[in-house]
Amino acid sequence: MDEDYDIVIVGGGPAGLAAGLYAARARRRTVLLEKGVIGGQISLTERVENYPGVEAIGGFDLAQTMLRQAESSGLETHYKAVLGLERLNSLWRVTTDDGDYRAKAVIITSGADYNRLDVPGEERLIGRGVSYCATCDAPFFAGQEVAVVGGGDSALDEGMFAARHVAKVYLIHRRQELRASRILQERALADPKFEFIWNTVITEVLGEEQVNGVRLLDLPTSEERVLPVAGVFVFIGHHPNTTYLRSLVSMDEGGHIVVNEWMETDAPGLFAAGDARQNSARQLVTATGDGATAAIAAERYISDRFPVE
Amino acid sequence: MTKPKEVTDAQFEGEVLKSDTPVLVDFWAPWCGPCRMVAPLVEELADEYGPKVKFVKVNTDESFNTAANYGIRSIPTLIVFKGGKPVGQLIGFRPKNDLKRVIDQALAS
Numbered sequence: 045m046d047e048d049y050d051i052v053i054v055g056g057g058p059a060g061l062a063a064g065l066y067a068a069r070a071r072r073r074t075v076l077l078e079k080g081v082i083g084g085q086i087s088l089t090e091r092v093e094n095y096p097g098v099e100a101i102g103g104f105d106l107a108q109t110m111l112r113q114a115e116s117s118g119l120e121t122h123y124k125a126v127l128g129l130e131r132l133n134s135l136w137r138v139t140t141d142d143g144d145y146r147a148k149a150v151i152i153t154s155g156a157d158y159n160r161l162d163v164p165g166e167e168r169l170i171g172r173g174v175s176y177c178a179t180c181d182a183p184f185f186a187g188q189e190v191a192v193v194g195g196g197d198s199a200l201d202e203g204m205f206a207a208r209h210v211a212k213v214y215l216i217h218r219r220q221e222l223r224a225s226r227i228l229q230e231r232a233l234a235d236p237k238f239e240f241i242w243n244t245v246i247t248e249v250l251g252e253e254q255v256n257g258v259r260l261l262d263l264p265t266s267e268e269r270v271l272p273v274a275g276v277f278v279f280i281g282h283h284p285n286t287t288y289l290r291s292l293v294s295m296d297e298g299g300h301i302v303v304n305e306w307m308e309t310d311a312p313g314l315f316a317a318g319d320a321r322q323n324s325a326r327q328l329v330t331a332t333g334d335g336a337t338a339a340i341a342a343e344r345y346i347s348d349r350f351p352v353e
Numbered sequence: 354m355t356k357p358k359e360v361t362d363a364q365f366e367g368e369v370l371k372s373d374t375p376v377l378v379d380f381w382a383p384w385c386g387p388c389r390m391v392a393p394l395v396e397e398l399a400d401e402y403g404p405k406v407k408f409v410k411v412n413t414d415e416s417f418n419t420a421a422n423y424g425i426r427s428i429p430t431l432i433v434f435k436g437g438k439p440v441g442q443l444i445g446f447r448p449k450n451d452l453k454r455v456i457d458q459a460l461a462s
Contacts, residue, residue, distance in 0.1 A: 104386030171444030
């Protein structure tokens with residue numbers, strides 16, 4: 045039996061939570077579907093300092109506040125994974141791993157996930173030395189040496205966080221220069237615990253029960269060597285979680301959903317907000333802004349398309 | 354709801370390794386967001402499994418020896434112990450059904 049709602053929100057990060065708050069306050073019967081941790085990427089952020097109006101707060105705590113606020117306005121939250129969507133006459137049918145839903149409008153806020161290296165050993169050793177979150181896992185490598193992969197803000201920021209706990213950080217980057225903001229570059233280059241390995245990629249993560257090293261490939265010389273490390277932290281970008289929507293909406297090559305200023309996709313009644321959509325600035329504040337916009341647009345769509353009986 | 358007992362390095366052998374019943378150990382730390390999402394699920398499971406399974410928590414900040422002994426590199430990590438040995442493990446936040454599955458598999462083993 046399908047459950048009927050005005051609005052289904054797919055993904056419980058900040059974009060989804062803001063959309064849920066606005067939809068609930070507009071008195072639309074709304075359910076938010078989340079398969080993992082409420083807050084999405086910010087649930088792992090140790091400290092949020094750039095959300096206007098909030099001087100400093102833990103990411104998890106901020107997400108919990110957003111959830112409480114939305115739920116006290118009437119948002120329902122169900123914990124399950126969305127597998128797909130399909131059009132059902134004038135409605136959308138949302139299939140999950142635990143029951144299906146029918147909605148007048150759907151807001152996609154399924155966000156983005158970390159890019160992986162896609163090398164042998166990586167998948168097997170996730171949680172056993174391979175990590176995508178230094179603020180989460182660096183404390184477990186106290187006094188040891190770790191590799192950090194990437195050249196952007198995350199790699200340096202999280203790398204420097206790791207440096208406070210570990211004995212040494214090998215910053216491995218495939219190019220000769222970093223693309224992180226200047227201020228972070230300055231700090232990292234001056235950090236005594238950092239050793240930079242340029243023009244190099246990891247071709248394999250080594251270890252049986254735990255990571256004990258990585259195989260490195262020097263790109264200009266094609267030389268390989270093994271670097272003994274206890275952990276590998278990967279910060280090489282994100283990809284949007286939108287594969288389940290393929291062929292339903294227009295997306296760019298990277299899988300980001302094409303939307304207009306009102307977060308409308310090219311499918312009627314389908315909206316996208318936050319990191320899943322094209323041209324997102326990928327900040328907490330832009331995600332919540334997108335989410336609210338999408339909810340307002342969805343509300344208008346429902347009023348127009350389904351006039352009150 | 355049952356609150357799982359907090360077990361320290363000193364208590365680990367007595368409470369977990371020497372336990373007659375299987376024990377689920379929830380390795381966590383106060384600064385870990387996903388750990389806080391797992392906690393209520395563990396409490397619910399403690400109620401549901403009753404006396405068949407013992408549920409305890411180990412704070413990895415305070416009990417770092419135990420955490421190191423079991424190679425904890427990421428939290429939350431849940432390990433099921435039977436007869437003093439780890440027989441099941443889950444790393445990272447997982448929904449309740451996944452936790453149940455691992456516990457049931459470990460009980461059957």
